[in-house]
Amino acid sequence: xxxxxxxxxxxxxxxxxxxxxxxxxxxxxxxxxxxxxxxxxxxxxxxxxxxxxxxxxxxxxxxxxxxxxxxxxxxxxxxxxxxxxxxxxxxxxxxxxxxxxxxxxxxxxxxxxxxxxxxxxxxxxxxxxxxxxxxxxxxxxxxxxxxxxxxxxxxxxxxxxxxxxxxxxxxxxxxxxxxxxxxxxxxxxxxxxxxxxxxxxxxxxxxxxxxxxxxxxxxxxxxxxxxxxxxxxxxxxxxxxxxxxxxxxxxxxxxxxxxxxxxxxxxxxxxxxxxxxxxxxxxxxxxxxxxxxxxxxxxxxxxxxxxxxxxxxxxxxxxxxxxxxxxxxxxxxxxxxxxxxxxxxxxxxxxxxxxxxxxxxxxxxxxxxxxxxxxxxxxxxxxxxxxxxxxxxxxxxxxxxxxxxxxx
Amino acid sequence: xxxxxxxxxxxxxxxxxxxxxxxxxxxxxxxxxxxxxxxxxxxxxxxxxxxxxxxxxxxxxxxxxxxxxxxxxxxxxxxxxxxxxxxxxxxxxxxxxxxxxxxxxxxxxxxxxxxxxxxxxxxxxxxxxxxxxxxxxxxxxxxxxxxxxxxxxxxxxxxxxxxxxxxxxxxxxxxxxxxxxxxxxxxxxxxxxxxxxxxxxxxxxxxxxxxxxxxxxxxxxxxxxxxxxxxxxxxxxxxxxxxxxxxxxxxxxxxxxxxxxxxxxxxxxxxxxxxxxxxxxxxxxxxxxxxxxxxxxxxxxxxxx
Numbered sequence: 001x002x003x004x005x006x007x008x009x010x011x012x013x014x015x016x017x018x019x020x021x022x023x024x025x026x027x028x029x030x031x032x033x034x035x036x037x038x039x040x041x042x043x044x045x046x047x048x049x050x051x052x053x054x055x056x057x058x059x060x061x062x063x064x065x066x067x068x069x070x071x072x073x074x075x076x077x078x079x080x081x082x083x084x085x086x087x088x089x090x091x092x093x094x095x096x097x098x099x100x101x102x103x104x105x106x107x108x109x110x111x112x113x114x115x116x117x118x119x120x121x122x123x124x125x126x127x128x129x130x131x132x133x134x135x136x137x138x139x140x141x142x143x144x145x146x147x148x149x150x151x152x153x154x155x156x157x158x159x160x161x162x163x164x165x166x167x168x169x170x171x172x173x174x175x176x177x178x179x180x181x182x183x184x185x186x187x188x189x190x191x192x193x194x195x196x197x198x199x200x201x202x203x204x205x206x207x208x209x210x211x212x213x214x215x216x217x218x219x220x221x222x223x224x225x226x227x228x229x230x231x232x233x234x235x236x237x238x239x240x241x242x243x244x245x246x247x248x249x250x251x252x253x254x255x256x257x258x259x260x261x262x263x264x265x266x267x268x269x270x271x272x273x274x275x276x277x278x279x280x281x282x283x284x285x286x287x288x289x290x291x292x293x294x295x296x297x298x299x300x301x302x303x304x305x306x307x308x309x310x311x312x313x314x315x316x317x318x319x320x321x322x323x324x325x326x327x328x329x330x331x332x333x334x335x336x337x338x339x340x341x342x343x344x345x346x347x348x349x350x351x352x353x354x355x356x357x358x359x360x361x362x363x364x365x366x367x368x369x370x371x372x373x374x375x376x377x378x379x380x381x382x383x384x385x386x387x388x389x390x391x392x393x394x395x396x397x398x399x400x401x402x403x404x405x406x407x408x
Numbered sequence: 409x410x411x412x413x414x415x416x417x418x419x420x421x422x423x424x425x426x427x428x429x430x431x432x433x434x435x436x437x438x439x440x441x442x443x444x445x446x447x448x449x450x451x452x453x454x455x456x457x458x459x460x461x462x463x464x465x466x467x468x469x470x471x472x473x474x475x476x477x478x479x480x481x482x483x484x485x486x487x488x489x490x491x492x493x494x495x496x497x498x499x500x501x502x503x504x505x506x507x508x509x510x511x512x513x514x515x516x517x518x519x520x521x522x523x524x525x526x527x528x529x530x531x532x533x534x535x536x537x538x539x540x541x542x543x544x545x546x547x548x549x550x551x552x553x554x555x556x557x558x559x560x561x562x563x564x565x566x567x568x569x570x571x572x573x574x575x576x577x578x579x580x581x582x583x584x585x586x587x588x589x590x591x592x593x594x595x596x597x598x599x600x601x602x603x604x605x606x607x608x609x610x611x612x613x614x615x616x617x618x619x620x621x622x623x624x625x626x627x628x629x630x631x632x633x634x635x636x637x638x639x640x641x642x643x644x645x646x647x648x649x650x651x652x653x654x655x656x657x658x659x660x661x662x663x664x665x666x667x668x669x670x671x672x673x674x675x676x677x678x679x680x681x682x683x684x685x686x687x688x689x690x691x692x693x694x695x696x697x698x699x700x701x702x703x704x705x706x707x708x709x710x711x712x713x
Contacts (some may be wrong), residue, residue, distance in 0.1 A: 053528065055536045055634065197683065224683035228640050230630050231425075233418035233560075234675040235682045241411040254537050254634075261631055265548055266414075267555040285539045286632050 037078035044341070044351055045086045046071055046334055047106040047136075049099055049117030049127060052091040055254035058282050059119055062324030063141055064089040067116045069314055070334035080342045083351065088112065092123050099123035100130060107134040110353065114139065114337035114363075116330055121145035122199040124164075132161040135356035137363050139336055140166040141329035144174055144276060144297065145203045149380040157380060163360050165381040167329045167336070167372065168297035169388060171200070173406040174275050175207025177388045178248065178295045181402060182273055183215040186293075188246035192221040192239045194259070195250035204275045205250030212248070220244050225255060232262050240268045252277035253286065261287025279325050279391055279398060292393045293401075298372045299387050300400045301328045310371035332370035340366050410553035415672040421560040421629070423668025424567035428622030429645035430652070430660040431574060432615025438591045438655035439611045441509065445516040446496060447619060448642020449523035450489045452635060454620030455540070455627045456531055457488025462541050477543045481624050489620025492523065493612045502605075520638070528635040537634040540627035559629040566625060570618055571661045578657060587611060591655070647693050653706025662704065666692075 048067050050060035064087075071087045074080060088109070090102035099118055106112045107130055114137040118124045124143045131138045140148075143166050150157035154172060182188050191212055195205035209219055221242035223235045236259070239247065247263065249256050249272055256278040263272065273293035283294070301307045307328050314323050314331075323331075340362035344355055367376040376384045389403040429451050436444045461484030462477060470476045500519050504512045528534050545558040578584035589597040590607045598604055626641070627633045648667050652659025667689050674688040675681060696704065 053535050057535045223681065226686070228636070230632075230637060230640070231418075231422055233421070234415060234672040234685065237411055237414045237418060237672075238675055238682065240414075241676075257537075258630060258632055265555075265557045267548065267550075282536065286537055287539075 037075065037084070038082055039084035041082035041350060042084070043086050043111060044080065044083045044113050045088045045106075045109060045111045046337055047109075047112045047115040047117070048087060048089040048330075049092050049102045049106070049115055049123070050089070050119045051094040052089060054093045056094045056119060056252060058280055058321065059142070059324050059326055060091075060094075061321040062327040063116065063119060063330040065317070065319040065321060066141075066310075066314065066323050066327035066330035067334040068319075069310075069317055070331050070338060072317070073313070074335075074338045079338055080345060081347050082345070085338065086111075092118055092120075092127075094120050094123065096123050096126040100126045103127040103130040107131050107136050111351075112136060113341050113351065113359065116141060116333045116337065118143065119326065120198075120200060121148060121203070124148050125199060128161050128164050132163045135163060135353075135360065137163045137165065137337065137340075137356075137360050139333035139363070140164075140168070141326040141333045142166075142168055142276070142297075144168060144171045145199050146170040146172040146207075147199075147203070149382050159380050161381075162364075165333075165336070165363060165377050165383075167333045167370075167375055167383050167385070168276075168326070169383055169386045169406070171204040171207050171275065173386055174295050174297065174388055175204050175209075176211035177406045178273055178275065178293075178390070179208050179211035179215055179217070181295070181390045182246055182248070182293070183212050183217040185402070186246070186271075188271075189217050190220045190242075190244045190246075191217050192223070192242055192244035192247045193219055193250070194223045194225060194235065194239065194247060196227050196252070196255055197224050198227065198251065200275075200277060201250035201252070203250070204277075205248065208248050208250070225251075225259070227251075227255065229255065230258065232259050233266065236263050236266050236268060239263070240266060244270060246270050247272045249274040249278065253280045253283035253288070257283045257286025257288050259287075260289050260292055264289055276325060281322075281398070284393055284396055284398070288393050290393055290395075294391045294398070295388055296325060296391060297388060298329065298385065299389055299403050300391075301371070303400065304328075304372070306369060306373055307371040328371040332372050332375045335368070335370060336363055336366050336375060339368065411676060413552070414554045415676055416669065417554050417556050417560075419669035419672035420665065421556070421564050421668070422671060423665035424564035425622060425626055425629075425664075426641065426644050426648050426667055427567045427571060427661045427664035428618045428625075429641055430648040430664045431571065431657060432619050433646055433649040434652070434654055434656060434660040435611050435615050437649070439587065439608055440501075440505070442501060442512050443516065443646070443654075444501075444615075445513070445642070445646075446500075446519035446523060447615065448638030448640075448645065449520050450493050450496075450616050450638070451619040451623045451626075451641060451645075452633070452638030453492045453523060453527065454485040454489035454616075454623030455633045455637065456527055456534070456623075456635075457620060458482065458485035458624030458627060459538065459540055459633065460484065460488070460531075462543060471541065471543075474544050477541075478624075478628070481543055481628075482621050485624035486617045486620035489616040489623065490613050493616035493619075494609060497609060497612045502608075520642075524635045524638070531635070534635055537632045540631050540633050542628060542631060544628050557629060559625065563622075563625040563629055566621065570621070571657070574614065574618070575657050583607075583610065644689070647689065650703055651693050651696055653703030656703070656705040659703055659705030 050063040092099035121143045195201040260272040271291045276296040279294040279296040344359045391398040458481035586602045648663035649660045652663030674685040
């Protein structure tokens with residue numbers, strides 16, 4: 001009997017140890033240079049909400065590390081007088097429910113001054129009201145659904161949350177930009193639309209459809225796939241029957257990659273085009289084929305003069321994961337929060353909840369040149385930077401084929 | 409017409425996949441009345457096992473030759489699946505053999521999440537989808553107006569052959585008779601000199617071989633795997649087993665093909681199209697359960713594995 005008790009205790013302890021190992025706090029110190037700065041007033045935190053695990057982790061980890069870089073640099077430069085900055089990255093697993101938990105956790109921490117995130121527009125929908133309720137400013141590096149800032153009726157826009165900003169442009173420019181390229185430049189006149197039914201995918205597909213029709217293309221088929229689907233033969237057979245000369249996909253790369261490959265497998269060898277959600281190296285790994293297209297927000301990070309310092313600093317830190325599609329945006333978003341915080345506190349201010357309104361106002365009027373170009377916000381909280389780039393898969397890599405501001 | 413035939417082909421391939429998973433559900437239920445919700449994860453670990461063999465066991469030269477690579481992956485995937493299933497049976501279900509039926513059911517859900525997270529954390533790169541090598545003939549087959557990936561056809565053929573072998577084994581062999589006896593009445597079977605533990609272990613192992621082979625073929629067909637593939641495919645397989653009459657081998661296979669065909673035909677003929685194909689599967693399932701709660705073959709087929 002005694003033996004059994006001991007055994008049970010050992011098992012319980014082993015379990016507890018395993019749990020403790022899993023639960024290691026993700027808060028990471030912002031960097032080593034802070035020793036020379038005055039940090040007598042304590043520590044303030046920049047939050048990150050992004051998918052750090054799961055299918056979209058490649059994008060989320062790039063966002064996390066880029067924000068980490070901004071925080072580390074601020075600590076080295078003593079940007080915020082009297083305080084040391086920390087980064088608290090929370091995983092939203094690309095699902096609204098988990099995102100809500102992350103937002104609740106961050107917003108109940110009085111040292112959290114602002115949040116960089118989210119990646120997914122659908123997650124942003126749940127996160128916005130939670131952070132806004134506590135007046136925690138949120139700057140998204142990647143949300144592209146227009147309704148997040150302007151409300152559902154785009155002809156009659158109304159700002160949704162005064163604390164929400166984004167540094168990337170939106171799908172009501174991205175969708176039309178893709179349509180212009182595909183119809184006018186690539187000369188595709190019969191287009192099939194597939195989307196995943198999520199906030200981002202459905203919105204992007206709708207914006208694309210409107211413009212493509214205006215540009216004179218025929219939408220030959222409209223289909224929907226499930227986010228967890230893996231076998232698309234049914235959908236693709238239907239699409240093939242409509243004999244399109246291009247497919248536009250509203251959604252993200254975990255579905256888009258296999259979709260493109262399975263289309264080719266069924267003998268449907270037409271290019272697949274998507275938005276920034278498929279612009280990732282993983283898209284090609286998972287089956288994206290030669291000639292597939294994607295639009296993405298901003299200019300290509302590695303070709304942008306303004307991003308050179310960011311790219312250099314990022315590789316110098318030796319992060320395990322690449323900055324991916326949104327790293328430069330995340331870096332700019334974190335810097336907007338940090339610079340506005342420094343402005344709010346001045347040389348001798350002390351952080352308290354009563355400073356939050358002033359911080360939000362300062363972010364609204366923030367304007368600086370960042371890694372992605374000029375960073376500033378309009379009256380809705382949208383980025384004033386409307387640069388978009390069209391990329392094409394060529395030789396197992398994304399190559400930029402057209403870059404420039406969208407001009408309606 | 410071409411579209412109809414193509415959708416039927418797609419449906420049969422999907423059905424073949426689901427059948428390989430559904431057999432494990434139905435056999436385990438037949439023997440110990442446990443709905444093993446972690447069975448989808450056995451399928452998933454099989455796929456990852458095959459991938460591990462390809463990546464780390466096979467020399468690069470052998471990776472290119474499909475008739476070397478694919479059998480090695482199938483065997484590797486099946487071994488991984490069997491090991492996982494036996495550990496699961498020994499440490500999660502056997503201690504609960506005489507517990508109320510709800511306890512093993514909840515345990516199964518726990519094992520399912522445990523295995524998903526285990527693979528996600530410890531398999532390199534599995535925090536998101538991992539590309540799966542096409543370890544079979546890559547060129548698709550053109551039969552009349554329809555196009556079938558060779559790996560899809562292989563999946564269908566393997567599934568049908570394994571189902572027939574299994575049915576023959578359970579009905580014809582000595583061990584199969586022991587399985588049927590244990591399913592009917594474990595206590596009497598024990599009195600007749602049958603060791604129920606051996607029968608149960610064998611049942612888990614057979615189910616796992618099928619799921620592991622299915623997992624590797626699935627990876628070859630879809631070209632990528634992630635730790636959550638077991639959930640959705642497991643759900644369909646469970647639905648197929650229930651539709652056919654859980655406990656019945658023939659029922660599970662037919663249920664799987666019915667689900668595959670409904671899914672793909674709903675895409676083109678039923679309202680809602682591709683956005684609602686799952687809805688029709690489960691409407692059919694509910695309708696069958698209302699009028700025949702025992703499933704299509706639940707009673708007519710007394711032979712339970």
